Amino acid sequence: MYKSPYLRGVTSELLVSLDIFIAVLPAIIWSAIVYGARPIAVVLIAMLFGALFEVIYAIIFRKGAKIPTAALLGMTVALFMPAGINYLMIPIVVFIAVTLRRFIGGVVNPIAAALVPFFIFTGMMTAHTAAFTKLSIGTVSYWDQMRELSAKTPLDVLMSGNIPEESALDIFLGNAPEAIGAMSAMLLLLGGIYLICRKVITWQIPVGFLGGAILVWFFLYFDGAHYEYFIYHLCAGGIFLGAFFGATEYSSTPVTPTGRLIHGAGCGVLTMLFRKLGFAAESVLLSMLVMSLFSRVIDMLTAESYFGYRSKKLAKRFETFLPDFKKK
Amino acid sequence: MSNLYTFTGGVRIRDSAFEQTASRCPLETMPAPSQVEIFLSDGDVPCVSVGDSVLMGQPICTEDSKIMLHSSVSGEVAEIKYDNGRAVSIVINNDGNDTLADTVVPFGKKLTETAPDEIVRIIKNAGICESEDGFSVARRVECALGGARRLLINCTECEPFLASRHRLLLEHPTHVLNGAKILLRALEVSYADIVIEESKLDAIRALEEVIGNNPLLRLRVTATKHPQGDRRLIINSVTAKEPPVRETTAQLGYVVFSAEVCADIFRAFAEGMPQIERRVTVAGDSIGEQKTLKVRIGTRLSDIEAYCGGVSEDLADVIEGGMMRGKIVDRSYCASKTDTAYLYVSDKYLHKSGHSACIRCGKCVAGCPMHLLPLYLAKHAEKGNIKKALAMGLKTCIECGTCTYNCPGGVEHVYHIKNAKAKYNDERAKEAEHV
Known part of the structure; x- marks a missing residue:
């Protein structure tokens, strides 16, 4: 019953999920200030459906239900949605996310399920409304009203080659239209610092993400004169959200410190490259999806050599990938 | 203090949860019980029989056993318990006189005139073995003779509740340091490193007073991290070298002995007394009084409990x-x-293992002092896949428990790794039989 070691630290999955929730709370509250009560309803519905689908899966497959993790996944997916999203989209997206996490959660970042509204139901579904227009919580879908309410996000303006009319400070603080969680880079940064101090995430992925994005900006987007324009690219489009809360998803990221740096930098580089290719808000999600495919490989490549053994014995580490063949 | 010696990884166990009252109790010598039962290990053959009268310090096993066993009391052999033809334990009734055997005489010669071989012989005859490993000290010194590079004296005690080494260093630092000097003479190293952690400030001061300006003994202060007491991590903290698990550290030239071993070696030379007492900490929240005791080897736990004020009802387990x-x-x-x-701890300290699932947070990787990936190692060990577990470093794991301590998902790394190691050793033994 009691297994060595007989002492444990005060930590549990619930406490970790609670910490992440506390870190995101300022950003969610800010979205309520900007858009009214609707974003909070979106987030709550997503969390509820996340827990619901997790429980259903646990009953079907009789494997343990990780309800806090699933609710958190639902919430993280909802953070990438625009505030005026159709309520009926949320269960679909959360269902795909929970399914991804359960079956291929090791190599696919389940938050990539948030790509579904961007690719399958484009257009009005992903339109953002102007900042500080209150959206009523009762409206299930803003499909008809979108023409009057919609506004261009700073990222859309950047993609078309112009500079957004909101100042860089405004975008950093969160006064520009964006997805629910991605609006205020400042609040996300504060939440991310809180998580790093509480040792929920390590600094490697966020620093890698932002550093990789700035690097690609410098080589591909920099026009030689305006050094401060990288702030527009960083704060618009959810890079902060992806860096602190999206790419740090436990199940699909490497475990080693070097591996996490590579993962973060890869995500940052890919995000800016995808933006060059034309993907706007979904570039962050796409880059997270692509890098998570390599998480196990990066793990094995960056694993340190054991205590006392200089050679890394790479071949032996990769041996652990092989499936167990039945002995004859 | 940024100039503390340390290793990468490990965990700082918050001591505020554990009242360290035991470290404030001076070492008491527990009076010898009326009966002792000394357990024999594999390969020990008793050289006394039932009814023989034995004296304190007299060998009770033949000379070819790995570690010599001596009677810790004087009296009469009451019983020798057997199991499958092998002698398991010897029960001796104490007559209360504590008569010393004839072999218990102080060593006559000066240290500078003593050859290393003689020192090894005396240590072997005293049956001194390492604190937690149980390895024979004489054997380790013998392996390192002629090729020793460093001698390190382990005075760290980083686990909560434990205080006996701390008290030994506070009360008898000369015994420990004299034992270190004897080992220096045997190994012919230029100096010995006394390794102690920074939370034992009073012991550091006591040691510094005794050492003074002696060039033979150098004090090294390490950070207070579990598992600082492990042999390889002591070597790594002070010398920044990493002795691999496949080689014994003695053969590599790095010799580590604990402070109690040094004190016992000194006693073997000063009085001629073999290792018949252990300095233990009796602590926990289910025992009457927390004490640091010198108990005779073979003392039953029931006698110790009676001496320490009895056990309360909320006792969960004895560790x-x-x-x-x-x-x-x-x-x-x-x-x-x-x-x-x-x-003697109650449920308050012991953690009941429940539903466990890895969430891949990476805290185990950050804390592992052996630079392993414990999550993969535990996963393969749990499935019983020894080949993959060996690839992830099954043999290198020292089972310190840092990974399990930090795990939010409640994965039982140490439990699975221990099972996998046992399975691996069984398979190797079976293969050795076939060949």
Whole structure:
């Protein structure tokens, strides 16, 4: 019953999920200030459906239900949605996310399920409304009203080659239209610092993400004169959200410190490259999806050599990938 | 203090949860019980029979056993318990006189005139073995003779509750340091490193007073991290070298002995007394009084409990050793040569393992002092896949428990790794039989 070691630290999955929730709370509250009560309803519905689908899966497959993790996944997916999203989209997206996490959660970042509204139901579904227009919580879908309410996000303006009319400070603080969680880079940064101090995430992925994005900006987007324009690219489009809360998803990221740096930098580089290719808000999600495919490989490549053994014995580490063949 | 020696990884166990009252109790010599039961290990053949009268310090096993066993009391052999033809334990009734055997005489010659071989012989005859490993000290010195590079004296005690080494260093630092000097003479190293952690400030001061300006003994202060007491991590902290697990550290030239071993070596030379007592900590929240005791080897736990004020009802289990690397023993246990502490703890401290699932947070990787990936190692060990577990470093794991301590998902790394190691050793033994 009691297994060595007989002492444990005060930590549990619930406490970790609670910490992440506390870190995101300022950003969610800010979205309520900007858009009214609707974003909070979106987030709550997503969390509820996340827990619901997790429980259903646990009953079907009789494997343990990780309800806090699933609710958190639902919430993280909802953070990438625009505030005026159709309520009926949320269960679909959360269902795909929970399914991804359960079956291929090791190599696919389940938050990539948030790509579904961007690719399958484009257009009005992903339109953002102007900042500080209150959206009523009762409206299930803003499909008809979108023409009057919609506004261009700073990222859309950047993609078309112009500079957004909101100042860089405004975008950093969160006064520009964006997805629910991605609006205020400042609040996300504060939440991310809180998580790093509480040792929920390590600094490697966020620093890698932002550093990789700035690097690609410098080589591909920099026009030689305006050094401060990288702030527009960083704060618009959810890079902060992806860096602190999206790419740090436990199940699909490497475990080693070097591996996490590579993962973060890869995500940052890919995000800016995808933006060059034309993907706007979904570039962050796409880059997270692509890098998570390599998480196990990066793990094995960056694993340190054991205590006392200089050679890394790479071949032996990769041996652990092989499936167990039945002995004859 | 940024100039502390340390290793990468490890965990700082918050001591505020554990009242360190035991470190404020001076070492008491527990009076010898009326009966002792000395357990024999594999390969020990008793050289006394039932009814013989034995004296304190007299050998009770033949000379070819790995570690010599001596009677810790004077009296009469009451019983020799057998199991499958092998002698398991010897029960001796104490006559209360503590008559010393004839072999218990102080060593006559000066240290500078003594050859290393003679020192090894005296240590072997005294039956001194290491604190937690149980390895024979004489054998380790013998392996390192002629090729020793460093001698390190382990005075660290980083597990909560444990205080016996601390008290030994506070009260008898000269014994420890004289034992270190004897070892220096045997190994012919230029100086010995006394390794102690920074939370034992009073012991550091006591040692500094005794050492003075002696060039033979150098004090090294390390950070207070579990598992600082592990042999390889002591070597790594002070010398920044990493002795691999496949080689014994003695053969590599780095010799580590604990402070109790040094004090016992000094006693073997000064009085001629073999290792018949252990300094243990009796602590926990289910025991009447927390004490640091010198108990005779073979003392039953029931006698120790009676001496320490009895056991309360909320006792969950008795742990021998520290909370992190100890093992649960049952109440009929007797003090052996490798004991360091008996912890009587209730449910408040013991963690009941429940549903466990890895969430891949990476805290185990950050804390592992052996630079392993414990999550993968535990996963393969749990499935019983020894080949993959070996690839992930099954043999390198020292079972310190840092990974399990930090895990939010409640994965039982140490439990699975221990099972996998046992399975691996069984398979190797079977293969050796076939060949």
